[in-house]
Amino acid sequence: MAYIKFQNVSVDFPIYNAKNRSFKNTVMQAATGGKVSFGAEGAIIRSLENVSFEISEGERIGLVGHNGAGKSTLLRALSGVYEPTAGYAEITGEIGSLVDIGLGIDGEATGRENIFIRGALLGLKRSEIEKKFDEIVSFSELGEFVDMPVRTYSSGMHLRLAFAVATVIRPEILLMDEWLSVGDAAFNEKAEQRLNDLVKSSRILVIASHSRDLILKICTRVFWFEHGKLKMDASPEEVCKLYWGY
Numbered sequence: 001m002a003y004i005k006f007q008n009v010s011v012d013f014p015i016y017n018a019k020n021r022s023f024k025n026t027v028m029q030a031a032t033g034g035k036v037s038f039g040a041e042g043a044i045i046r047s048l049e050n051v052s053f054e055i056s057e058g059e060r061i062g063l064v065g066h067n068g069a070g071k072s073t074l075l076r077a078l079s080g081v082y083e084p085t086a087g088y089a090e091i092t093g094e095i096g097s098l099v100d101i102g103l104g105i106d107g108e109a110t111g112r113e114n115i116f117i118r119g120a121l122l123g124l125k126r127s128e129i130e131k132k133f134d135e136i137v138s139f140s141e142l143g144e145f146v147d148m149p150v151r152t153y154s155s156g157m158h159l160r161l162a163f164a165v166a167t168v169i170r171p172e173i174l175l176m177d178e179w180l181s182v183g184d185a186a187f188n189e190k191a192e193q194r195l196n197d198l199v200k201s202s203r204i205l206v207i208a209s210h211s212r213d214l215i216l217k218i219c220t221r222v223f224w225f226e227h228g229k230l231k232m233d234a235s236p237e238e239v240c241k242l243y244w245g246y
């Protein structure tokens with residue numbers, strides 16, 4: 001049974017070499033971003049502040065909010081990349097993240113080597129990667145390039161490889177930062193199908209997006225973040241009406 005509970009979760013980033021705040025930054029911060037406070041040691045950016053919610057099996061959660069509102073921080077806190085500085089987080093179910101899918105791809109290594117490296121980072125056993133290897137290569141359409149260093153790939157090929165590896169997982173809880181769009185029209189159609197399957201097979205989806213259409217199409221509930229706080233937790237229709245104004 002997949003389940004997530006956050007109780008008064010805050011995430012802070014101490015910035016040791018920031019000593020003062022310029023007027024321009026103060027104004028910028030009022031428009032976007034988390035809260036910045038200054039002490040003797042430097043600055044502390046509070047990216048999430050006192051965030052509480054529960055997510056149950058079957059829910060598709062959309063995260064909306066301006067740049068710097070805390071959406072990515074929440075996704076990273078869910079995936080375990082960031083630990084809460086305060087509060088309590090309970091996550092039941094296997095997590096799979098499509099956030100930062102290009103991270104960990106080594107330009108000097110070949111496509112083949114990268115499939116094993118990335119697969120391991122996703123938590124797959126070597127035998128599991130071996131089983132999926134041919135499918136990943138054929139899906140990413142790398143052909144003979146699979147044995148060339150990734151630095152020789154075009155940016156599209158690079159993305160196709162990252163996408164093909166990242167989407168072999170079938171997690172119970174799926175985390176996404178926007179709907180991935182990864183190549184030319186033909187590849188995108190294939191990728192779209194694969195993402196739809198992945199979303200369908202997940203028990204909980206959490207997706208950050210700036211697209212009203214996407215939120216209305218796939219989400220059952222939406223969290224609106226502002227300056228690191230959960231400002232609204234309601235149906236997609238209710239949040240869209242207030243956030244986008246229609």
Ligand SMILES: Nc1ncnc2c1ncn2[C@@H]1O[C@H](COP(=O)(O)OP(=O)(O)OP(=O)(O)O)[C@@H](O)[C@H]1O
Pocket residue numbers: 013032033034035045046047065066067068069070071072073074
């Ligand atoms: N590693 C970090 N170190 C310091 N500050 C950070 C770090 N990650 C995020 N922040 C700060 O936390 C706040 C929230 O950032 P976050 O990336 O979560 O926003 P977001 O809602 O995902 O924005 P966007 O729509 O631009 O992706 C911002 O003020 C950002 O500057």
